[in-house]
Amino acid sequence: MNEQEKPLVHLVDDDEAIRHSASFMLRLAGYRVQTHKDGVSFLDELDTLESGCILLDVQMPRMNGLAVQKELNARGCEMPVVVLTGHGDVSVAVQAMKAGAINFVEKPYEKQVLLDALGEAFAQLNSRNRSVLQKAEAEKRLAHLSPREMDVLNGLVDGLTNKAIANTLDISPRTVEIHRANLMEKLGVSSLSASLRIAFAAGVTGWSKGQA
Template identity: 40%
Template sequence: MADTRPLVAIVDDDVSIREALEPLLELSGWRVRSFEYATAFLDWTAPEGPGCLLLDVSLPDLNGLDLQARIADERPEMPIIFLTGYGDVPMTVRAMKAGAVEFLTKPFDDEVLLAAVERAIERSEQLTAQRSGHRALQARYALLSRREREVMHLIVAGLLNKQVGGELGISEITVKAHRGRLMDKMEAASFADLVKMSEKLGLETTGRR
C-alpha cells in the first residue's frame, strides 16, 4: 500500500544534521528523504502529494538560494524552510521574497523546526489541492468540442446567445444547445461559475454585451 503521508525532503551536506532530523521528523508522522548534494535532489523525482524542503544555504555543489530559484517553477507546491549556520538580513530577505516559509539559524529548537514544517505542509496541501483542481478543470475543458469552445469564449466575453449565433453563423437555438452541453461538461452551475472557470483557464472574459 502506497505511503500517502506528507514528505519532508532534506538537503544538507552535514551528516549530523541529517541524522538528527530524520528520526525527529519520522516520529512526527512525516516521510523523510535526505540528500547530501543539491544536484542529487534535482535528479530526484518527487512523488505526488504535499511536502516541503529543509534546505541548507551553504552546499558544496550549489548554493541553497540558487537551488530555490531553480525549483521555483518545477516544484511550486514544495515550500522551503532554510537552515543555515549563519545568516544575514539580505540573505533572509532574498529567501523570504522568493517564497521561503522560514529561515532558521543552526542550532535551532526542535519545536520551532516542527512548527515551521507543520506550516509548510499546510501550505503545500493548499497548493497541491489548487493544482489538482486546475488539472481537473483543464481536463473538463479538453472535453469540449471546437464549437463548444467557441461558444464558451463568446458568452464569457459578454455576448448574448443571439449575438453568439451571429458571430458563428448559427441559429440561437443551436447556440443554446451548445451552451447547455458545455455547461454540463464544465460542471458549471451558473454563468458566474463559468466565468470564474474561464479566468482560471486564462481565457478572455471581457468583451461586448
C-alpha cells in the same frame, strides 16, 4: 495513520550528521523523511519525487540553497520550502523569502521552532491559496504602522541588521529595536519571517537604492 499517509519532508543538507539527527527527530514527530546529500542530486531526482515540503540548507557545496531555490522556481516546483540558515544571517533569510521560501530556521535550530515551520509549510501545501495573507489584509495591517516603523520594516525587507538600519536612519540601534518590537506587535506577529511575509504580501520592496 499508516506510513504512506504521513507528510513527507525532503531534507537537503550536505552534512551527514545533520541529515541523520534531523531525520530521526522528524520521524519521531510523525513525518516521513527522504534525505538528499546536496542540491544537485536533489534537483536531478526532482521529477521523480513525491510531493512534500523541502527543508533546504543554504550553505552547501556545488550549489547553495539559494541557487537550488532559484532552480526550483524556474522549474515551477510547487513544493513549499523552509530554509536552514546560519545564526544571525538575516540577509540570506530575506533573500530566501523574497524567492518564495515559506519560512526560515536558524541553525542550531530548536526542535519546536523547526516543527512549527514545517507545520506552517504543510498548511500552505494543503491550501489552494499559497499566499499567507491576501494583499488587502496585509495592507490593512501595515496601515497601523507609524512612518518610522515603516522605515524600519523597509530596512528589514532589504535584509539589513538593526545596526545598519540605525546608521541609515541616523538613530540608535536601541531605537530601531523599539520600533521593530512595536511594529511586530501591531502586525500581530512574533517573528521576523512573519513580518516579512506580511510586507511581501503587501508589495513592500524596501528602500530604493541610495535612499531611506
